[in-house]
Amino acid sequence: MTMRLIFSGIAAVLLRPWAHLGTILGVSATVLLCGLLALAGIGLDGAFARSQGVVRFQVYWQKGSDPALVARQMDWMRALPGVVEAKAFSPETALAVMRGSLGANAEPALPGGENPLPYTMLLGFALPGEDEGFARETYARLAGVDGVAEVRYNPVAIDAMRTLGLLGSRAALPLAALLALLVGLVVGNTVRLTLLRRREELEILRLVGATPWFIGLPLVCGAAVIGFLGSGLAVTLLAFVWSEVAGNLGAAPLWLDMASPPLWLWLALIGGPTLVAALAGLAAAMESNA
Amino acid sequence: MLRVDGLSHRFGNRAVLSDLSFALDKGGFAFLTGPSGSGKTTLLRILHGSLPLQTGRALVAGHDLAALRPSKLYQLRRDVSVVFQDFKILPERTVVENVALPLTVRGTPKARIERRVASILTALRLTELAHRPCAELAGGEQQRVAIARAVVAGPRLMLADEPTGNLDWELSLRLLDILRQFSAHGTAILMATHNRALVAAAPDAMVITLGGGEADPGGFDVGQAAAPDAAAEATP
Numbered sequence: 001m002t003m004r005l006i007f008s009g010i011a012a013v014l015l016r017p018w019a020h021l022g023t024i025l026g027v028s029a030t031v032l033l034c035g036l037l038a039l040a041g042i043g044l045d046g047a048f049a050r051s052q053g054v055v056r057f058q059v060y061w062q063k064g065s066d067p068a069l070v071a072r073q074m075d076w077m078r079a080l081p082g083v084v085e086a087k088a089f090s091p092e093t094a095l096a097v098m099r100g101s102l103g104a105n106a107e108p109a110l111p112g113g114e115n116p117l118p119y120t121m122l123l124g125f126a127l128p129g130e131d132e133g134f135a136r137e138t139y140a141r142l143a144g145v146d147g148v149a150e151v152r153y154n155p156v157a158i159d160a161m162r163t164l165g166l167l168g169s170r171a172a173l174p175l176a177a178l179l180a181l182l183v184g185l186v187v188g189n190t191v192r193l194t195l196l197r198r199r200e201e202l203e204i205l206r207l208v209g210a211t212p213w214f215i216g217l218p219l220v221c222g223a224a225v226i227g228f229l230g231s232g233l234a235v236t237l238l239a240f241v242w243s244e245v246a247g248n249l250g251a252a253p254l255w256l257d258m259a260s261p262p263l264w265l266w267l268a269l270i271g272g273p274t275l276v277a278a279l280a281g282l283a284a285a286m287e288s289n290a
Numbered sequence: 291m292l293r294v295d296g297l298s299h300r301f302g303n304r305a306v307l308s309d310l311s312f313a314l315d316k317g318g319f320a321f322l323t324g325p326s327g328s329g330k331t332t333l334l335r336i337l338h339g340s341l342p343l344q345t346g347r348a349l350v351a352g353h354d355l356a357a358l359r360p361s362k363l364y365q366l367r368r369d370v371s372v373v374f375q376d377f378k379i380l381p382e383r384t385v386v387e388n389v390a391l392p393l394t395v396r397g398t399p400k401a402r403i404e405r406r407v408a409s410i411l412t413a414l415r416l417t418e419l420a421h422r423p424c425a426e427l428a429g430g431e432q433q434r435v436a437i438a439r440a441v442v443a444g445p446r447l448m449l450a451d452e453p454t455g456n457l458d459w460e461l462s463l464r465l466l467d468i469l470r471q472f473s474a475h476g477t478a479i480l481m482a483t484h485n486r487a488l489v490a491a492a493p494d495a496m497v498i499t500l501g502g503g504e505a506d507p508g509g510f511d512v513g514q515a516a517a518p519d520a521a522a523e524a525t526p
Contacts, residue, residue: 200378201380203378204378204379204391205395206363206364206367207340207372208391208392209364209365209392211395212361212364
């Protein structure tokens with residue numbers, strides 16, 4: 001009997017998905033928005049944490065520089081004191097990275113296939129304390145290398161990232177609580193109102209002698225299915241958005257290394273709304289009994 | 291089967307039922323009559339557990355309403371069925387699905403549901419409509435579906451609230467005949483109606499006449515056969 005009730009609740013949603021489409025999309029939209037905020041917060045927080053204390057310089061050589069000389073200069077740069085990361089790009093590898101960032105619809109190569117990009121190198125230095133003088137001196141050393149056309153270095157951006165990282169870590173808990181509350185209110189109320197449209201049917205079931213269990217269990221199961229479908233759709237979209245965004249942020253000019261979101265976040269984004277929806281189903285059942 | 295002693299009910303300051311007492315035995319048939327606002331529907335709702343018992347005592351199919359907990363209300367409703375004036379059937383579901391509902395909620399095996407529903411549909415001449423959605427049925431057909439649902443699980447008591455309110459005279463008489471047949475098989479029936487002609491058509495039935503809306507302790511002729519005045523109200 002119990003299994004039959006569970007299946008009837010699930011079937012009520014799956015056999016008439018169009019009747020619940022609006023609710024499922026509403027749940028999806030809410031979870032998607034909250035998930036985007038959570039992913040952004042967690043991803044950026046991780047990126048900031050990794051970039052704290054590291055100042056990055058991007059070095060551009062003149063076009064047509066001697067590859068052998070550039071290779072020696074790159075080795076010298078890698079050996080500079082305080083270097084914690086170094087990424088070197090030949091014109092070919094830089095073009096490949098740019099193609100990957102711009103997508104299939106844009107072609108960075110000049111007409112005739114000429115590569116406009118020079119040799120470049122991204123260097124990350126560990127900052128000794130808050131020593132801004134170190135950053136300026138390093139900039140001068142790099143810019144003075146023979147054949148180097150330009151060195152980009154933005155201490156203001158680094159400070160801003162550092163501040164944002166600090167703010168992010170302090171705001172993480174309140175933000176998470178706010179997001180959970182938002183999901184709870186929107187998902188819960190949307191599902192509850194959808195189920196209460198069946199008030200007449202529930203009333204008839206009560207009048208013919210249905211137990212509270214007979215009425216409540218299918219409602220809870222149906223609501224959980226709505227929550228699961230809605231959040232599942234949202235998480236699928238989120239995974240797609242994440243793969244697109246993380247790839248672009250990891251390339252020039254931001255070089256933000258966005259690590260994959262943790263498994264618990266995906267599980268929470270699906271499990272949380274599903275649980276909230278099930279509770280809303282329970283609330284609807286109790287409300288219809290009142 | 292049904293015993294009511296000193297039952298009174300008020301909505302705010304307005305007394306709707308006052309010191310009502312009557313009894314109905316197994317297989318008994320009683321009309322509940324009175325003008326609009328006299329408390330017919332209120333009494334039926336109390337007896338079915340949809341309204342709380344305020345004053346008095348009511349023993350309904352073995353259930354003491356004063357002692358019945360809300361969580362056990364379903365037990366009362368498995369012994370007492372109701373036919374509503376507005377049918378209260380699920381329009382998008384088929385006749386079979388609607389009629390089977392009381393058995394389905396009891397967890398009755400499917401084969402037994404099918405047998406029982408088929409038997410009731412035959413008795414009420416609904417077999418040909420069995421798989422049609424109720425929304426496609428005429429008013430009289432929907433009323434028969436409601437009655438089939440009310441009797442399918444073999445209730446000890448059936449309450450019927452103006453079941454002929456939407457029917458013409460011929461259908462009303464046919465409905466009365468059907469209810470009398472179920473009554474003869476042991477189901478006690480309490481049928482609210484303000485149709486005096488219908489009451490006159492069953493002269494052996496008990497008649498409970500309720501008074502007007504305001505408190506009127508003498509406004510009930512309990513268990514007394516009212517004098518049906520067909521010419522006054524009936525419009526067959």
